Amino acid sequence: MSTEATPVAAAARSDDFATLQGVEYAVNGKPIFRGLDIGIRRGEVTAIMGPSGTGKTTLLRLITGQIRADRGIVLVDGRDVGRMRRKELYALRRRMGMLFQNGALLTDLDVFENVAFPLREHTDLPERLIRNVVLTKLHAVGLRGAATLMPQELSGGMARRVALARAIAMDPDILIYDEPFAGLDPISMGVVLRLIRQLNDALGVSSVVVTHDVHEISRIADTSYILSEGRVVAKGSADELESNDSPIVRQFVGGRADGPVPFHYPAPDYREQLLGAEGST
Amino acid sequence: MTDLAGELLGSARYFVERVGAIARFLVRLIALIPAGLLRFRLIVAQVYNAGALSLVIIMTSGLFVGMVLGLQGYDLLQRFGSEDSLGTGAALALLRELGPVVTALLFAGRAGTALASEIGLMRATDQLTAMEMMAVDPMKYVVLPRFLGGVISMPLLTAAFIAIGIFGVQLVGVQMLGVDQGSFWSQMRAAVEFDDVREGLIKGVVFGIACSLIAVFEGYHAEPTAEGVGRATTRTVVVSAVLTLVLDYLLTAFML
Numbered sequence: 104m105s106t107e108a109t110p111v112a113a114a115a116r117s118d119d120f121a122t123l124q125g126v127e128y129a130v131n132g133k134p135i136f137r138g139l140d141i142g143i144r145r146g147e148v149t150a151i152m153g154p155s156g157t158g159k160t161t162l163l164r165l166i167t168g169q170i171r172a173d174r175g176i177v178l179v180d181g182r183d184v185g186r187m188r189r190k191e192l193y194a195l196r197r198r199m200g201m202l203f204q205n206g207a208l209l210t211d212l213d214v215f216e217n218v219a220f221p222l223r224e225h226t227d228l229p230e231r232l233i234r235n236v237v238l239t240k241l242h243a244v245g246l247r248g249a250a251t252l253m254p255q256e257l258s259g260g261m262a263r264r265v266a267l268a269r270a271i272a273m274d275p276d277i278l279i280y281d282e283p284f285a286g287l288d289p290i291s292m293g294v295v296l297r298l299i300r301q302l303n304d305a306l307g308v309s310s311v312v313v314t315h316d317v318h319e320i321s322r323i324a325d326t327s328y329i330l331s332e333g334r335v336v337a338k339g340s341a342d343e344l345e346s347n348d349s350p351i352v353r354q355f356v357g358g359r360a361d362g363p364v365p366f367h368y369p370a371p372d373y374r375e376q377l378l379g380a381e382g383s384t
Numbered sequence: 385m386t387d388l389a390g391e392l393l394g395s396a397r398y399f400v401e402r403v404g405a406i407a408r409f410l411v412r413l414i415a416l417i418p419a420g421l422l423r424f425r426l427i428v429a430q431v432y433n434a435g436a437l438s439l440v441i442i443m444t445s446g447l448f449v450g451m452v453l454g455l456q457g458y459d460l461l462q463r464f465g466s467e468d469s470l471g472t473g474a475a476l477a478l479l480r481e482l483g484p485v486v487t488a489l490l491f492a493g494r495a496g497t498a499l500a501s502e503i504g505l506m507r508a509t510d511q512l513t514a515m516e517m518m519a520v521d522p523m524k525y526v527v528l529p530r531f532l533g534g535v536i537s538m539p540l541l542t543a544a545f546i547a548i549g550i551f552g553v554q555l556v557g558v559q560m561l562g563v564d565q566g567s568f569w570s571q572m573r574a575a576v577e578f579d580d581v582r583e584g585l586i587k588g589v590v591f592g593i594a595c596s597l598i599a600v601f602e603g604y605h606a607e608p609t610a611e612g613v614g615r616a617t618t619r620t621v622v623v624s625a626v627l628t629l630v631l632d633y634l635l636t637a638f639m640l
Contacts, residue, residue, distance in 0.1 A: 167517060193519035201517045207510035221518045224525075269518075 119178075120145045120277055120309040121166050126175035128161065135161050137333035139175070143277070148303050148310045150320040153330035154355060154364045159313040162330075163279055166311070167199060168192045180276070197225060200270030200308075204282040206262035208254040208269070214241070215250040218269045225273065240268040244298060260291025267298060271306065278302065280312040284319060292316075296323055317344075317356050329355055331364070409601050412523065413531055420528035430533025434495040434596075435540055441494050442487060446545035449486060450552020453477060457553070458561050470563050471572035474553040479580045483546035484587035485632050488595055491538055492624035496599035499530050500620040503603025504613035512604075527600045534599065538592025539585055546584065583639050590631055595624045 121143040128136045135158040143149045143166075151159050164170045165177050168184045177184045179195060187195065208217050218237045222228060228236070241247040244264040254262060263283060270278060280299065284292045300323040303310045314320050321327065321341035329337040329344065329352055337344055337352045344356060354362030370376070420427070453474045461467045503526060506512050512522040550572075557563040599620045606616035 169513070169516070193521075196517055196519040199517065201514070203510045203514055205509060207514035209511055209514075210506075210509070221520070224518065224520050266514075273518075 118145050119143060120180060121311070122176075122178040123162070123165065123172075124176045124178075126165065126172045126177060128158070128165065128170070128172050130161075134333055136172075136175075139330075139333065140335060141328055143309055143311050144326060145309050146303075146307055147325035148300060148312060148323055150324035150327040151311060151313045151330065152315065152317060152320070152327060152355070155315075157330045158333065159330060160281055163201075163281055163311070163313055167196065167201065167279065197221075197273055198276045199279060200273070200275035200277070201279045202263065202266050202270050202281065202283055204285050206254070206259075206266040208257075208262055208266055210254050212254075213250070214246065214252050214254070214257070214265050217254070217265060218272050220269065221272050236272065237268075240272050241265075243271070243302070244268045245294070258291070260287050260294065263287070263291075263295055264298065267295070267302070271302060274306065275308060277309045277311065280310065280314075282314055283312060284314055284316045292319060296320075299323060317358075331355075405605075406597065406601050409604075410597055413528055413597075413600075416521075416524055416528050417532070420524055420532065423525070423529060426525070426529035427532050427536070430529045431536050432533075434491075434499065434530070434533045435537030438491060438494050438537070438541055439544060442490055442541045442545050443548045445486065445490055446483075446548035447552045449482060449545075450474070450478070450549035450554075451556045453482070453549070454553040454556030454561070458557055458563065467557075467561075467563050468567035469571055470553065470557045471550075471568035472575040474557075475550055475572045475576050476580055478546045478549045478553075479576065479584040480587075481632070481636075483549060483584050484542050484591055485628060487538065487542040487545045487588065488591035488628040489625055491534070491541060491592075492595045492599070492621050492628070495534060495537070496595050496620045496624050497617045499534065499596070499599035500603035500606070501613055501617045503527065503530070503600060504606030504616045507604070507606055508608040508610070508613055510608075522604075527604055531596045531600045534596025535589070535592045538595065539588035542584060542588035542591075583635075586639070587632065587635055590635060591628050594627050594631055598624045598627065 119142040121141075123139050123141045126136050126139040127134070139162070141151070141162070151162060153159055161170070165172055166179060166184065168177075168187060171185045180198075182191075182195070184192070184195070208214075209220065212220065215237055218240055219233050222233050222236060226233075238247055238250070241250055244267050246261060246264050246268065249257065249261060249265070254265070257265065278299075283295050283299065287295065296319055299310060299312060302308065312320055312324065321344070324341065327337075327339065327341065327344055328335050331351050337347050337349055339347070344352060347353070347356075351363040353359070354364060360366050454470065457470045457474050458467055461470055461473065503512075506522075506526060512526065515522045515525060554568065558565050558568050602616040602620045602623070606612045
């Protein structure tokens with residue numbers, strides 16, 4: 104069912120591939136989002152940043168329809184993900200490519216078969232063509248020579264590049280990256296960073312990157328959002344974020360240990376706890 | 385007292401919810417069977433994993449169970465001077481009870497835990513979510529082939545257990561203790577009827593469904609942590625073992 108006729112949907116920018124408007128979401132009564140507004144522009148790299156626990160991965164799960172918002176609307180290519188049935192959702196996901204933090208490669212298949220997996224499942228392409236597509240995708244991420252390796256034989260960076268090749272196997276319209284740089288050495292990080300930008304431009308896709316790495320992602324992102332306490336606290340280009348005066352943005356961009364996001368988890372008075380009744384924790 | 389009643393009520397509610405969830409899961413699996421049969425290669429691979437790879441432990445156990453049965457049976461029967469009936473008694477015990485039950489318990493311990501931990505680890509490492517994100521239903525691709533592989537393997541393993549068990553009885557009874565070979569085999573052939581074979585076969589199929597269902601259910605619903613996968617594996621063995629014994633009583637009462 105198209106939602107283009109609804110007032111909220113009509114208000115969404117036509118050049119946004121995905122839009123979240125007034126999204127509220129809570130887990131076990133604890134609010135994660137309290138009126139979130141985000142637009143993922145077509146053909147751009149959009150970075151989603153924020154301190155740990157602000158719901159960045161939850162945001163991706165909302166966009167991909169793995170969970171549904173309590174309130175508000177999540178539009179992907181003009182369609183309300185929250186109202187989609189399973190079949191419609193699966194049809195939409197065929198147009199999405201997602202890179203998981205750990206790669207999430209299928210451990211019983213080798214590199215070639217991992218990349219071929221979505222092609223075999225969703226197309227009737229002849230084996231020769233599947234082979235060519237897989238080798239092309241692996242070549243794009245620089246791992247054509249690793250086609251016969253098993254996932255457990257790959258380094259963290261290589262696993263993520265194979266997962267990236269798999270994510271682009273079906274030529275998606277949107278690529279979603281969940282912490283793509285986590286645990287990578289500087290060389291692997293540079294490779295993945297360059298690939299995100301190159302694939303975005305070469306394939307003409309829209310990209311969403313959830314990450315903590317402010318300075319790395321600022322080099323390639325067109326637009327960045329910083330989330331805190333369930334809302335967007337800053338939005339703009341790398342330069343705009345650098346010149347933002349908000350204390351939370353300053354703390355996050357500057358990597359300061361203490362600030363609006365406190366160093367200490369809420370706790371009773373330190374002196375009272377140390378000198379108080381024995382056994383009280 | 386109120387606390388105890390509350391706890392009992394909570395446990396009862398959890399039990400009913402769990403049974404309901406397992407039943408719904410089974411219905412979903414059955415509905416997926418027609419589509420799942422198209423992935424024949426995956427099912428064959430799982431018959432190999434659950435069946436062929438369990439064969440060594442099943443046959444070793446079957447041999448020793450048969451040998452113990454030979455010793456105990458001979459000791460008991462010679463008191464009545466009817467040790468020639470050793471073959472009959474052992475074959476009936478293996479066909480109707482020991483074969484299906486012990487195979488199911490061993491299957492739960494070897495293949496069931498492997499299934500549960502494999503699916504649980506796939507959950508913990510986002511492989512199942514990745515499939516969903518690629519618009520591939522993990523129930524069809526991962527769970528159903530493993531379930532069917534287990535269901536197909538169990539009766540075959542039961543047959544292997546019984547055959548090697550009877551060989552074990554013969555080894556001890558005839559070769560070691562001197563029971564007459566002709567009487568051993570002829571009395572067995574005369575006394576064992578098709579109904580006895582059918583009872584073992586039905587039990588094998590039912591236990592196969594029960595043990596495979598519990599394993600894939602627990603694995604699929606495991607918490608995505610190392611501890612969660614461990615708990616799912618433990619629950620698989622415990623629930624499968626208890627369920628096998630309960631079903632054994634019900635089936636025996638129904639078929640006698």
